[in-house]
Amino acid sequence: MAGIVTEPWSVAENGNASMTAKGSSRELRLGRTAHNMSSSSLRKKSDLRVIQKVPYKGLKDFLSNLQEVILGTKLAILFPAIPAAIICTYCGVSQPWIFGLSLLGLTPLAERVSFLTEQLAFYTGPTLGGLLNATCGNATELIIAILALTNNKVAVVKYSLLGSILSNLLLVLGTSLFCGGIANIRREQRFDRKQADVNFFLLLMGFLCHLLPLLVGYLANGKTSAAVLSDMQLNISRGFSIVMLISYIAYLVFQLWTHRQLFDAQDQEDEYDDDVEEETAVISFWSGFFWLVGMTLVIALLSEYVVATIEEASDKWNLSVSFISIILLPIVGNAAEHAGAVIFAFKNKLDISLGVALGSATQIGLFVVPLTIIVAWILGINMDLNFGLLETGCLAVSIIITAFTLQDGSSHYMKGLVLLLCYFIIAICFFVDKLPQKQNAIHLGHQAMNKVVTATGGGVFSS
């Protein structure tokens, strides 16, 4: 993968970078993706005048660096939540508070990580930059998943990852298409469906990998014991995870190397408004690197708090853990991308919105999920790909309805509204879902079938 890419590194392009869909050649020269594009809309131009007055050069550099990184976003206002959360933990403040503050603190961190990745990509070259974006784009979800695993909270892992996919497919896409449709109500909105199609068939493959372990769970009868079945589920899940990772690597090769032109959007105009950054990096490589490492550590810390306090928050706020994991956590984790996607839809640049939403969903579905399973395997934790009947059903319908909605390459507000309402219905479903949480990973989703035999079966049809 560390390639044989022969295109020259060209920084001397016209002032405004042309914005095209995720993975286009010009972005890759800058190591930028639609992901970063959308987050860039939340950035503020740094006002360096105050810093210039500082006499010492070293201090000046340091302060300007600080200003770029910490204050360079409209979400900077949420940064105080981080020290607040840390203080609360040490003072023993009630856990739901810690949970809420950690959630708030994660939002700007996720955005800053994507900014830093973009800055680093200026130095590392197009391919590596693309890879970096692809991997770090979902850093928050990955870290939460791994931390929850180490605490053996497999249900939280599964729910939060599923919720991320659902949120990207229905919520982010729905609000983008809806707001974009209302804003552009007199114009026809078109997008390139080839890119969307690639994402959809990968998502469908991921869905197959979730469906088969689920169905295996229903093979219980008198002859096959539950333990044998759960072993089966575990083994095929691990095997599938390897296959999914192989397909993800192939997707990266496809997107960043061999079929890059497929991801080039149709002609985009060159005039951009002030949301677009210049092409030069604003911080140096090593400072960027250190900031990235530092922020990742802070994300890990806050995620640790989130994972530790999720049950108490769920009890206190009277919401089920599944609701918090599937609905609340991804909304927080995706907030920056979400806002960016909506803004680009307003400007009728649907390819970028779609690139963000679908690309994220594919990454989580085909990269974060199997990676988590493999990490669980290494840690000796039994996590499989069976996410439960209800969750898998939601995933299936979301993929199908989104694929169907986007298949004709045009959009209007009605499409966005329907996707949004579907997300709302799924959210209500998990809201009323008062099923007790199963902490024992092996029998997740499996107990239901054992008990059905003894259920008081009335008629087959409920009235």
Place this chain on the structure above:
Amino acid sequence: MGSIVEPWAAIAENGNANVTAKGSSRELRHGRTAHNMSSSSLRKKSDLRLVQKVPCKTLKNILSNLQEVILGTKLTLLFLAIPLAILANSYNYGRPLIFGLSLIGLTPLAERVSFLTEQLAFYTGRTVGGLLNATCGNATELIIAILALANNKVAVVKYSLLGSILSNLLLVLGTSLFFGGIANIRREQRFDRKQADVNFFLLLMGLLCHLLPLLLKYAATGEVSTSMINKMSLTLSRTSSIVMLIAYIAYLIFQLWTHRQLFEAQQDDDDAYDDEVSVEETPVIGFWSGFAWLVGMTIVIALLSEYVVDTIEDASDSWGLSVSFISIILLPIVGNAAEHAGAIIFAFKNKLDISLGVALGSATQISLFVVPLSVIVAWILGIKMDLNFNILETSSLALAIIITAFTLQDGTSHYMKGLVLLLCYVIIAACFFVDQIPQPNDLDVGLQPMNNLGEVFSA
């Protein structure tokens, strides 16, 4: 709904109204929809010569009015079933007989209601006319559903509504495409798929609303108590119903106001229409007489539906058919008969946009309007109806939507598509025909089949 600026357009257009897809602007100027278009093919031009001979003016008006309304359709012959049904009920003849007669009597009534709605739309203006059509188009299904609810026969409600959707998606569409394809076997048949697409993703959203309570019940059985499951399912269903109604209102806004141009047909309509579409643009009855007739016919529909709902079990026992079969297959065929015939006729003439507008529009209306409305009415009445239509029915619905969506996605048609849809309907009908599972009267969660699933897989 609105500040629509287009003037109430000339009734002085060319003699034949241009027939375009459901919701197009020209129809809306007359408040007409594809639904009415298709029903209009069953009308007869009133022969007013006989009435002209009557000397007295008011008597002449009454008689011509009567002739327009009662005799203005080829289905008039079936009107006789109505008094027969009432007689049979009063004298307590065999209940299956009452059932059969009521069914037959409902057919012309449904058609006349759509005729009257169309006439009224001439007076009310195009947006209200469009709304009126959208609401009254499925009056029969709505009335049957509410009456069955009032009698606490929730299973009948669910089956009949599901059967309506299946019938529209597979039967009406299948026969239209099939016959249209045979008749136009040398021509390419095209239609505008944008309109079909809007209907399909709304239907998929409806499917999601049915699927979630079903999956919730399966996932929850054994974990929590049955009453808790029912409570969760009910809450979810009622909230989903409100969401579905919001989506339906948005769909109406989309179709009748902001994106009306999307629903205009591509085809250039030739002006040469044959005698089937003999609708002038002037209404043939006055507003108040139309209104009075509409109210009257609705009352008669309610009466016959009452008979149908009452006698359905006895008919089922007597004829050896399950209640599910009668509700899913027979009732919708009757309720849809007029639209069905119209859709086929327009497919013959290679005007597929209208056939599609009828079939898909009806399916969307029932799925996103009548079903959630029934759930809300049940809520008001204190009856526990949820959106869980059980696994067999929900799977049939899912596959019907998927196969129809896939079939129509390329914008062309030939007889093979129609045949496949038709055969799918026959398969589903056969499934419910052999289905002899007894009806419950209570609210137990029905999960018995899962007990046997293990044996199924191990066999």
